[in-house]
Amino acid sequence: MTLHPKIAEVVRNLPAPPDGPLDPVAMRAAEEAEVAPLEDRLPLHSVEDVAASTPAGEVPVRVYTPTEADSHGLLVYFHGGAFFLGSLNTHDHVARSLANETGLKVVSVDYRRAPESAYPAGIQDCYAVVRWAAENGESLAWDGTTLAIAGDSSGGTFVAAVAAMAHGYGFDRITHQILYYPSLDLDFDPDRYPSLRENAEGYGLETDTLKPFNAFYIDSGADPADPLVSPIKRANLTGLPPALIVTAEHDPLRDEGELYGQKLKKAGVAATVSRYAGAGHGFVQHFSWIPEYHQVFTETAAFLGTEPG
Structure with missing residues (x-):
């Protein structure tokens, strides 16, 4: 299937990338x-900004409660943005849709980003908030059942890393992991997966931009050979929580996400890989207003075994 016509129209009108080095401050402001x-945002029962007191420090989080109820399951969400972009605000609509469609209380994490904060600050914040959520279940009105983690793009990288960290530390409360078009191999060799050539240009995210966009993270100390940086390199994937991996047909990162799903299955992990036809990288953030792509939230709810309250 070709790129969805509404997405193709947006991609055609994208401005050319600026000359010279990337400017994180200007790009974040844009x-x-x-x-x-x-x-204009999707209304929920409540949306509250709080600080999670963790061993990693005070981590800002935004808590989305979908409905009035005595308790809810929890989903901790890590936004994408190549480890230096994205925020609670830029992904607020994603978190709202996750809460609305799954019926879970969503905790969105404002983790520290490169280049201001060196690796592994972002991963530490995400893991610490998951632990905080489990340990503060009473104040969050957690029902003690679902404790899922989800993330898009680089947020999906953090999902895979946090799931592995939790297993390594013997923290077994995470019930599900959801990775939307994750970046799982930061090697940057353009021949490492066929989709990097097949979808190299013309679909929004381009293969040639992967290295400069991820350079802030790599230059801060993230070693692509480290399985916490490139989770697909982890030798042993046994014991991880069930996974939903969503990929996009026209995404350079498509094949590494799908290969990771295969590796999880071989390790005995219940893993579902779902490819969205006609979509490119970032469709959950940018194109979930298109009905066939908004379906990703319904699929997420079905994977979690939840429904709106």
Whole structure:
């Protein structure tokens, strides 16, 4: 299937990348300027900004409660953005949709980003918030059942890393992991997966931009050979929570996500790989207003075995 026509129209009108080095401050400001005003966002029972007190420090989080109820299951969400972009605001609509469609209380993590914070600050924040959520179940009105983790793109990288960290530390409360078009191999060899050539250009995210966009993270100390940085390199994947891996047909990162799903299955992990036809990288963040792509939230709810309250 060709790129969805509504996505293709947007891609055709994307501005050319700026000359010279990437400017994180300017790029973040441009992202924030695109955030919908509060009155135009999906309404929920409550949305609250709080600070999670963790061993990694005070981590800002945004808690989305979908409905009025005595308790809810929990989903901890890690936004994407190549480890230096993205925020609670730029992915607010994703977190709202996750809460609304799954019926779970969503805790979105404002983790530390490169280049200001060196590796592994972001992963440490994400793992610490998952532990905080489990340990503060009473104040969060957690029902003690579902404790899922989810993330898109680089947030999906953190999902895989946090799931592995939790297993390594003997923390077994995570019930599900959800990875939307994850970046799982930061090697940057353009021949390492066929999709890097097949979807190299013309679909939004381009193969040639992967190295410069991830350079802030790599230069901060993230070694692509480290399985916490490139989770697909982890030798032993046994014992991890069930996984839903969502990929996009026209994404350079498609094949590494699907290979990771195969590796999980071979390790005895219940893993579902779901490829969205006609989509490119970032469709959950940018194109979930298209009905066939909004379906990703319904699929997530079905995977979790939940439904709106």
